[in-house]
Amino acid sequence: MGAPLDPGAVKVYTVNGEASGSSSALPDWLTRKREAKGKGKRVIREHVEGTIELIQHFDFPEASNKVKTTRDGHHAIATGTYKPQIKVWDLDQLSLKFERHTDAENVDFVMLSDDWTKSIHLQNDRSVELHTQGGFHYRTRIPRFGRALAYHFPSCDALFAASGPEIYRLNLDQGRFLNPLLLQGEGGEDIAGVNVIDINPAHQLFGFGVEGNGTVEFWDPRSRSRVGILRLPRDRLMPMNSLAVPALPGVDDGSRPAPLSVTAISSRPDGLSYAIGTSTGHTLLYDIRSARHLAIKDQGYGLPVKNVTWIEGGSRMAGEGYVLSADKKVIKIWNRNSPEVNFTSITPANDINDVHHIPGSGLLLLANEGIRMTSFFIPQLGPAPKWCSFLENLTEEMEDQTTRTAYQDYKFIDRSELAKLGLDHLVGTPALKPYMHGYFVSLELYDAARVIANPYAYAEHRERMVQEKMEKMAETRIRSRKDASVKVNKALAEKLKKEEERARKREERRAKKAQAQADAMEVDEAGSEAEAAAGKSEKPSLLSDPRFAAVFQDPEFEVDENTREYALLNPSAVAQRQNREPGRGRTKTAVEEEEEESDKSSSDPLSESDESEEDKSGSESEDSDDAGKLWQDDIRVRMAARASSRRQAKPPPRREPKVRLVPLQAQHETSGRGVDKNATFGQRRSHLGSKGKERASSANDPSIRHTADGGIEMTFIPKTTSSGNDYDDGPSGAAAQRKGKAKEPKRKGVETFGAGMERGGEEPEREMSEAERKGRTKRRQGMRSGSKNTFRKL
Numbered sequence: 091m092g093a094p095l096d097p098g099a100v101k102v103y104t105v106n107g108e109a110s111g112s113s114s115a116l117p118d119w120l121t122r123k124r125e126a127k128g129k130g131k132r133v134i135r136e137h138v139e140g141t142i143e144l145i146q147h148f149d150f151p152e153a154s155n156k157v158k159t160t161r162d163g164h165h166a167i168a169t170g171t172y173k174p175q176i177k178v179w180d181l182d183q184l185s186l187k188f189e190r191h192t193d194a195e196n197v198d199f200v201m202l203s204d205d206w207t208k209s210i211h212l213q214n215d216r217s218v219e220l221h222t223q224g225g226f227h228y229r230t231r232i233p234r235f236g237r238a239l240a241y242h243f244p245s246c247d248a249l250f251a252a253s254g255p256e257i258y259r260l261n262l263d264q265g266r267f268l269n270p271l272l273l274q275g276e277g278g279e280d281i282a283g284v285n286v287i288d289i290n291p292a293h294q295l296f297g298f299g300v301e302g303n304g305t306v307e308f309w310d311p312r313s314r315s316r317v318g319i320l321r322l323p324r325d326r327l328m329p330m331n332s333l334a335v336p337a338l339p340g341v342d343d344g345s346r347p348a349p350l351s352v353t354a355i356s357s358r359p360d361g362l363s364y365a366i367g368t369s370t371g372h373t374l375l376y377d378i379r380s381a382r383h384l385a386i387k388d389q390g391y392g393l394p395v396k397n398v399t400w401i402e403g404g405s406r407m408a409g410e411g412y413v414l415s416a417d418k419k420v421i422k423i424w425n426r427n428s429p430e431v432n433f434t435s436i437t438p439a440n441d442i443n444d445v446h447h448i449p450g451s452g453l454l455l456l457a458n459e460g461i462r463m464t465s466f467f468i469p470q471l472g473p474a475p476k477w478c479s480f481l482e483n484l485t486e487e488m489e490d491q492t493t494r495t496a497y498q499d500y501k502f503i504d505r506s507e508l509a510k511l512g513l514d515h516l517v518g519t520p521a522l523k524p525y526m527h528g529y530f531v532s533l534e535l536y537d538a539a540r541v542i543a544n545p546y547a548y549a550e551h552r553e554r555m556v557q558e559k560m561e562k563m564a565e566t567r568i569r570s571r572k573d574a575s576v577k578v579n580k581a582l583a584e585k586l587k588k589e590e591e592r593a594r595k596r597e598e599r600r601a602k603k604a605q606a607q608a609d610a611m612e613v614d615e616a617g618s619e620a621e622a623a624a625g626k627s628e629k630p631s632l633l634s635d636p637r638f639a640a641v642f643q644d645p646e647f648e649v650d651e652n653t654r655e656y657a658l659l660n661p662s663a664v665a666q667r668q669n670r671e672p673g674r675g676r677t678k679t680a681v682e683e684e685e686e687e688s689d690k691s692s693s694d695p696l697s698e699s700d701e702s703e704e705d706k707s708g709s710e711s712e713d714s715d716d717a718g719k720l721w722q723d724d725i726r727v728r729m730a731a732r733a734s735s736r737r738q739a740k741p742p743p744r745r746e747p748k749v750r751l752v753p754l755q756a757q758h759e760t761s762g763r764g765v766d767k768n769a770t771f772g773q774r775r776s777h778l779g780s781k782g783k784e785r786a787s788s789a790n791d792p793s794i795r796h797t798a799d800g801g802i803e804m805t806f807i808p809k810t811t812s813s814g815n816d817y818d819d820g821p822s823g824a825a826a827q828r829k830g831k832a833k834e835p836k837r838k839g840v841e842t843f844g845a846g847m848e849r850g851g852e853e854p855e856r857e858m859s860e861a862e863r864k865g866r867t868k869r870r871q872g873m874r875s876g877s878k879n880t881f882r883k884l
Contacts, residue, residue: 292361367395
């Protein structure tokens with residue numbers, strides 16, 4: 091016995107009807123072509139690409155029920171509906187021979203002769219019809235609705251299984267009904283019906299598949315009695331959640347077990363092997379000498395098995411014992427010695443009613459719920475029959491047809507592209523074929539719509555092709571060394587390279603520092619740890635990672651720096667680019683230019699010197715805190731270095747800022763009256779400092795203290811003066827009091843405390859000035875404006 095074949099390597103060809111529903115099957119709208127021929131009245135003819143029509147008119151108006159071939163292999167007979175009819179095809183001519191109509195739909199039929207001339211038919215109205223070469227011959231009826239039909243050739247008995255325990259016998263030699271066979275079941279319980287009848291061709295043993303109790307009864311035709319019973323493993327076949335059937339009101343309490351029925355039986359010509367199909371979608375193989383099954387196969391759908399067939403006689407598969415099992419959805423062919431592996435699996439487009447395998451070949455005939463009957467040819471299963479020996483040559487030509495060539499006249503577009511082309515109004519019409527998340531459209535229609543939507547599409551395509559050719563030619567020139575893998579996003583690649591270089595230098599400095607410490611301490615483990623750390627630092631980068639290679643090669647991934655999203659994510663980069671490009675964007679103000687120049691002159695020399703010293707040393711850390719030398723940092727030394735760098739650097743040309751400068755000394759009135767209470771703190775202090783003779787210098791003033799970094803701290807204590815100003819202006823204020831300004835008389839019942847706080851008494855009425863009622867009506871003069879980007883110097 092050979093090894094099981096790969097199911098994907100088995101080729102299944104559809105030679106009649108619709109293709110099987112698989113991932114490689116083409117949609118119906120693609121394979122079905124309509125051709126109009128004739129004059130005057132149009133004659134439309136359909137043609138399915140990728141398939142052939144092996145047998146002409148192999149169809150029924152609505153559906154087909156049963157299909158079989160004669161024992162001589164020259165004719166095929168099938169029954170179908172609607173209207174109920176019988177059709178016979180001459181296989182030598184590959185055409186329809188004749189058709190007959192009946193009064194009722196056919197349930198099952200058996201060919202009585204080796205050719206098509208004599209047949210017996212069981213109808214769904216309890217009638218039994220006999221047909222001959224001339225047509226309808228005789229009709230009779232059975233007491234119950236029939237389910238299956240079989241014919242015992244040695245005794246000329248036709249056996250009818252019905253919805254009851256009886257098996258009716260009609261003897262065609264005597265022309266009368268005989269005593270029926272009464273099935274008692276296991277334990278004498280009632281039997282709901284018999285679904286299938288099998289007669290073993292080797293020893294003529296009857297096998298009856300019983301409905302509801304999961305048994306098969308075997309009867310001897312000579313004694314007309316039961317000789318054995320086969321019980322199926324209910325626990326193995328029934329699902330866990332179906333231990334009982336729903337209770338019927340007034341009939342039972344729901345405690346009876348779920349029904350397990352036998353729906354198909356097939357006996358092997360050796361007389362010992364049986365294949366049993368069940369209502370749960372399982373197929374079991376038995377040896378008649380044992381009550382234990384040899385193999386079990388699950389169809390996977392949980393649907394009743396309709397057909398079970400032993401495949402014998404194929405030249406390629408002779409003696410291997412393949413089994414065909416079919417339910418309503420799928421056909422599975424598998425080896426009896428390894429049922430877990432499928433030889434092949436076929437899923438037709440329509441529900442299956444019957445499957446017939448032509449003995450000694452690889453051809454299958456299917457009766458289904460579609461109009462056209464289906465035929466499948468499997469070369470690995472067996473050769474083609476004699477009447478269609480040319481089929482093997484046709485399948486080789488069909489093998490050359492690929493899916494890509496089938497779609498060459500169509501273009502797939504999604505919904506967004508459909509709206510851009512202005513074809514969204516065609517949704518729901520035959521012009522658009524829905525498929526997944528988009529539509530297939532005719533290539534001619536797509537080209538016309540694209541030209542209308544963008545008349546310059548060809549010019550743009552031509553310009554793009556020329557540009558690509560020029561870039562390809564430019565790459566062959568001799569130029570400076572450049573990374574060939576980076577074609578787009580070069581700025582991003584340079585940034586990543588700089589970051590990698592900085593990271594590499596940091597790791598090298600750390601490794602050198604660790605190595606120096608290890609040498610000083612004479613510890614071997616430290617050196618190994620440093621080498622391990624240096625080895626770990628070599629990590630794959632974004633440039634070397636093949637997963638992100640398209641970011642730097644494919645133009646579709648190029649970063650557009652002119653988009654709003656890029657500006658929101660990189661505001662500083664956009665601002666720098668606008669400043670570099672003249673005439674684009676706003677220009678810098680004088681203050682911004684001054685700040686930029688000061689930052690360059692103050693920070694760059696210092697950072698460059700620090701970096702150079704750090705690179706020369708090679709053993710210092712990247713920050714002073716790690717080295718433990720933060721306490722040695724002297725701000726005065728850094729300020730002196732910054733000042734010397736300013737003097738050495740050549741001042742860049744500057745232009746006068748077009749802003750109103752704020753004077754260093756605030757303007758004030760020279761009158762002898764007190765300072766306005768709306769004046770700023772600087773105006774009050776400068777005014778009082780210029781008039782007061784008792785004011786000491788800032789160096790001797792205890793309210794002013796100089797800090798080490800050049801800053802000044804001042805202390806100011808507000809007090810109530812005689813002028814009504816709630817601020818103490820130092821000695822000048824005291825001198826003003828001594829000059830004769832009268833002190834405000836103390837009011838009766840008023841207690842003063844704190845800095846000008848009062849408690850008790852009533853506020854004296856006084857007349858408010860115009861300025862106090864309306865507030866300030868004009869801008870202050872001689873003061874710094876908050877909108878100017880300037881700083882006051884102390």
